[in-house]
Amino acid sequence: MNQPLSDAESFDVVELRVPCKAEWVALARLSVAAVASRLNFSIDEIEDIKIAVAEACTNAIQHAKECAYIQVKCEAIPGGLRIGVRDYGRGTRPDAIRSRDLDEERVGGLGVFLIRSLMDDVHYDVHPDEGTNLVMVKKLLN
């Protein structure tokens, strides 16, 4: 029998599990784009979401090479979309995850910078030895 949902879990949820490999990142971002489209986000907002999801998955692939898959969870929260991108690597200290300085001509940190720029709320749930869950929220403007 299905267990009753708590308040915190009563949103519509779409979950996806993809192999922790570069060739599957496109599937993850396109799947989340389809969810965002269903929730009436604009084309520009959907493009922002696609990039943020791809950057989160790319980070997981680069920093959690030992994990077999990435879990992407989309929740249709009131007024927006909450997306969790979870890996099952060793976990990274939140203070070690930083954006780049825009005056630097280097690549490291660009992905985190893009995520923070394109999404409305971003935080990391780090579970030592159990992985990292990057949670991002995009608010619906209309």
Add this chain to the structure above:
Amino acid sequence: MKKPLDIKVAVREAQGDCSIVDLAGEIDVYTSPRVKDAIGELIDRGVYHLVINLEKVRYIDSTGLGVLIGGLKRVREHGGSVNLVCTNPQIKKIFDITGLVKIFGIYETEDAAMKALV
């Protein structure tokens, strides 16, 4: 089984030691090594002035930006330059918010990008 790459790369020779790189498709963590190889081969051959045409690129993320930054750094070591052709607002937005508009010349036409090469 290898998944197909959703990126097409074509190189055209232009006047002098310039080349034009036409990119079409999506540049992400999976496809960007293909772009990196193409740009790297040109630089290895002594082509230090590049116009990279992004008109048919539908998507680019930080891994694609990283490849372009890497190429720019390498050609600058030889007094070269990289100009981009881009009119897609979504792609331009990524260059804007990352501040890369300040280090790349970004033009609306291939002619303008060619003329502006150092």
